[in-house]
Structures are given as C-alpha cells and as structure tokens.
Amino acid sequence: MRRSIAISLSPNCEKDDISLALKLLFSPFSWFDFRQTEGLENDFKKLFGSNYQFLAVDSGRSALYLILKALGISEGDEVLLQGFTCVAVPNSVIWTGAKPVYVDVDKNFNIDIGKIKEKITEKTKAIIVQHSFGIPVDIQKVRRVVRNKRIVIIEDCALSLGAENKGKKVGTLGDISFFSFGRDKVISSVFGGMILSKNKKIYEKLKQERYDLNYPSAFWLIQQLLHPIFFSLILLTYNLGFGKLTIGKMSLFLLQSFNILSKAVSEDEKKGKKPKRFLRKMPGALAVLARNQLRKLEKFNRRRRNISNYYFSALKIKDLQLPVKIKGSIYMRFPILSSRSIQIFRCMKRQGILFGDWYKAPVVPVYDLSLVEYQPLTCRNAEKYSRTILNIPTNPTMTLTDAKEVVRLIKLCLNTK
Numbered sequence: 346m347r348r349s350i351a352i353s354l355s356p357n358c359e360k361d362d363i364s365l366a367l368k369l370l371f372s373p374f375s376w377f378d379f380r381q382t383e384g385l386e387n388d389f390k391k392l393f394g395s396n397y398q399f400l401a402v403d404s405g406r407s408a409l410y411l412i413l414k415a416l417g418i419s420e421g422d423e424v425l426l427q428g429f430t431c432v433a434v435p436n437s438v439i440w441t442g443a444k445p446v447y448v449d450v451d452k453n454f455n456i457d458i459g460k461i462k463e464k465i466t467e468k469t470k471a472i473i474v475q476h477s478f479g480i481p482v483d484i485q486k487v488r489r490v491v492r493n494k495r496i497v498i499i500e501d502c503a504l505s506l507g508a509e510n511k512g513k514k515v516g517t518l519g520d521i522s523f524f525s526f527g528r529d530k531v532i533s534s535v536f537g538g539m540i541l542s543k544n545k546k547i548y549e550k551l552k553q554e555r556y557d558l559n560y561p562s563a564f565w566l567i568q569q570l571l572h573p574i575f576f577s578l579i580l581l582t583y584n585l586g587f588g589k590l591t592i593g594k595m596s597l598f599l600l601q602s603f604n605i606l607s608k609a610v611s612e613d614e615k616k617g618k619k620p621k622r623f624l625r626k627m628p629g630a631l632a633v634l635a636r637n638q639l640r641k642l643e644k645f646n647r648r649r650r651n652i653s654n655y656y657f658s659a660l661k662i663k664d665l666q667l668p669v670k671i672k673g674s675i676y677m678r679f680p681i682l683s684s685r686s687i688q689i690f691r692c693m694k695r696q697g698i699l700f701g702d703w704y705k706a707p708v709v710p711v712y713d714l715s716l717v718e719y720q721p722l723t724c725r726n727a728e729k730y731s732r733t734i735l736n737i738p739t740n741p742t743m744t745l746t747d748a749k750e751v752v753r754l755i756k757l758c759l760n761t762k
C-alpha cells in the first residue's frame with residue numbers, strides 16, 4: 346500500500362517521526378521537559394546565528410499575539426496585514442484591541458508594497474509581512490515605505506522557514522518575526538511556534554510573558570502525539586474503499602468527531618473569538634518532534650524546490666497560470682491560478698489526490714469576513730485570486746514520480762468536462 350498524496354494531512358511526516366511520536370506517547374516523564382523546548386530554541390540559534398533570540402510557544406498564532414502585546418499594541422492602534430491570509434493573523438490583532446487594516450496582494454500572493462503607503466495613518470503601529478507559500482518578500486522595499494514612521498515590521502514566516510531574500514534568511518529581515526510548526530507547515534510538530542527577536546528588551550519582556558503561561562493539558566498533548574501515528578494509517582487507507590466511503594476518510598471523520606484528533610482551527614476562532622485553549626508553553630514532547638523535523642529542513646526544502654522546478658516546466662499548459670519564479674522561494678505549496686480551479690480540485694480528489702485551496706477567501710477559515718473586519722472589495726487582487734487559486738502539493742514525502750503522476754492527472758482533469 347502507498348501513502349496518498351494529500352497537501353494538508355501531515356504532509357511532512359516520515360517513518361522516523363511516527364516512531365518518535367510513538368516513543369514519546371509512552372514516555373510521559375518527557376512530555377513537559379522544558380530542556381527540550383530550550384534545545385529547540387538553541388537549534389534555531391545555530392541555524393540563524395547568535396545575534397537573534399528565540400522563544401518557543403505552542404503555535405504561530407500565540408507567537409504573533411505575544412509579539413503584538415510585547416510591542417504595546419492595543420485599542421486605538423492599527424496593524425497592516427495582507428488580505429489573502431489565515432484567520433489566525435487578523436484574530437491575533439483583534440484580540441489585542443487593535444484594528445486590522447487590509448492591504449491588497451501582488452502577483453506573488455504577498456503584500457503589494459506599492460499599496461502600503463495609502464493605508465498608513467497616525468494610528469499605524471505595525472505591519473505584518475507574510476511570505477506566502479514560502480515566496481519571500483523584499484523587506485528592504487517595505488522598510489523604505491515605513492521609514493521614519495515608527496512602524497514595526499513583523500515578519501510572518503509561518504509558511505517560509507528556510508526561504509531567503511537576496512541571500513538572507515526570512516525572519517531576519519524585519520524587526521521581529523515568528524514561525525509555525527503546525528501540521529501542514531514547513532516543518533511540523535502538529536502544533537508549535539517560534540518567535541525570533543533582534544531586540545533584547547522585547548525578548549526579555551516576551552520571556553517573562555512566556556514564563557507566566559501554563560502548559561497545555563496532558564490530554565491535548567496526547568491528541569497531538571497521536572496525530573502523526575493515526576495520519577500515517579489514514580493516508581495509507583485514504584483511497585481504500587468505494588467513493589467517499591474509504592477506510593481512511595471514515596477513520597478521519599470518526600477520530601475527529603470523537604475528539605481523538607484535534608483540528609487546526611477551533612470553531613471559536615472561525616467566529617473571531619479567542620479559543621478556550623490559547624497561549625500555552627510549548628511542551629517538551631512537541632519540541633522533540635520539531636527538533637527531529639528541523640534536522641531535515643534542508644532536505645525537505647530541496648525536495649520542495651525540485652518538485653516545483655518540475656511543475657514550472659511541466660505545467661506550461663493553457664488554462665493554468667503559474668507563479669512567478671522567485672529566487673530563494675521554498676514553495677511550501679505550489680500556487681497556480683485557473684478559471685477551472687474548482688473543477689480540477691474536485692477531479693483530483695476523485696483520483697485520490699488532495700490539493701489545497703489556500704486562500705479561497707481573503708481570510709480563511711472564518712464564518713463571515715466581517716468577523717475579522719474585512720470589508721468586501723478592500724483587496725481586489727486577493728478576492729480575484731481567491732476565486733481561482735489552487736495549491737499543488739510539494740510535500741517532502743512525495744517523489745518526483747509522484748509529481749509526474751500529479752501532472753498527468755491534472756492534464757487528464759483539464760480534458761474532462
């Protein structure tokens with residue numbers, strides 16, 4: 346049996362990650378071992394250099410919220426961010442009391458630098474710059490726009506660990522930044538996040554904040570450790586059965602319904618509300634998983650780049666608009682635009698391959714865009730792209746043969762009505 350290609354279902358998880366999760370599950374004494382969390386921070390220091398301070402927490406969204414609070418952002422302030430993002434980003438801004446101000450995106454799905462200036466007011470305190478799909482933004486250009494305005498540049502590197510702009514690692518280009526180790530990110534410990542701070546004073550403030558946080562519950566941690574184990578079985582059986590009634594799909598449904606597996610975004614967050622479990626320390630067991638994945642970062646990103654290079658050459662097809670090739674990108678997902686995106690998405694699903702749809706609205710997942718203070722037509726490009734976007738997998742667990750099969754099936758899907 347072969348594992349299915351699915352962009353969002355534990356796409357980075359290899360055999361060693363699964364056996365590590367299993368081992369951790371039966372080693373409760375290591376679950377909240379803070380030395381592992383510090384070890385992960387030191388691993389980041391080795392990767393980025395000793396000029397930067399690192400602080401691990403339970404998620405990217407916690408990291409962003411803590412950064413905003415440490416910067417003193419609160420009611421009456423405005424924070425710029427791009428349309429075409431995850432709900433976790435505007436939610437973090439809103440929960441500080443500040444107002445998210447959306448800026449449209451450019452053809453790289455990143456903030457349109459030319460449109461930043463018109464959104465700046467006296468109240469603007471920070472700008473969140475997201476490197477979408479691992480495609481780096483030229484932060485120097487952003488800096489030129491906000492120069493002399495006391496606006497802090499926060500880099501959102503949730504999708505871009507290892508990407509570079511002009512030979513410099515993303516995360517080191519702005520004033521402060523954060524990474525995510527979510528289930529479908531560059532590296533994964535199911536949940537997890539890291540703050541990179543250049544400023545010692547802000548770091549000390551953040552460290553104190555983190556000291557005061559609680560750990561998540563043991564039950565929650567067990568859920569996360571079960572994630573790689575169950576998903577390896579789900580992916581093996583995802584297409585085993587008839588139509589929608591496959592063993593993998595039914596198992597996934599049941600495991601989530603009975604709360605054995607957690608979801609990436611809670612129902613509360615989709616309504617713009619703070620979830621019950623928010624802002625926690627990163628448990629040692631998840632740090633162990635993240636450290637194991639971090640050792641494979643180079644290999645993972647090399648694979649993503651190779652697969653993307655193949656897509657660049659093999660997907661020159663009428664009906665598909667490929668991304669602009671940008672040096673230093675890692676293409677955590679390969680974004681294409683097509684007026685037939687929904688048809689391709691459904692057709693590939695029938696073939697047993699799960700594509701992605703980030704971001705099929707200017708902010709996802711949220712029940713109503715007004716809940717995250719997004720007004721229709723604010724970001725016309727973001728809205729246009731969200732109607733035609735399709736993310737093709739570049740999972741590091743895929744081979745080039747898998748990528749060839751993906752391309753073959755896309756072509757097949759385009760020829761079907």
Ligand SMILES: Cc1ncc(COP(=O)(O)O)c(C=O)c1O
Nearest residue numbers: 404405406431433503525526527
């Ligand atoms: C662009 C972006 N920023 C931030 C986050 C938040 O990261 P986390 O899921 O670790 O909270 C996400 C999550 O998907 C994201 O896509």
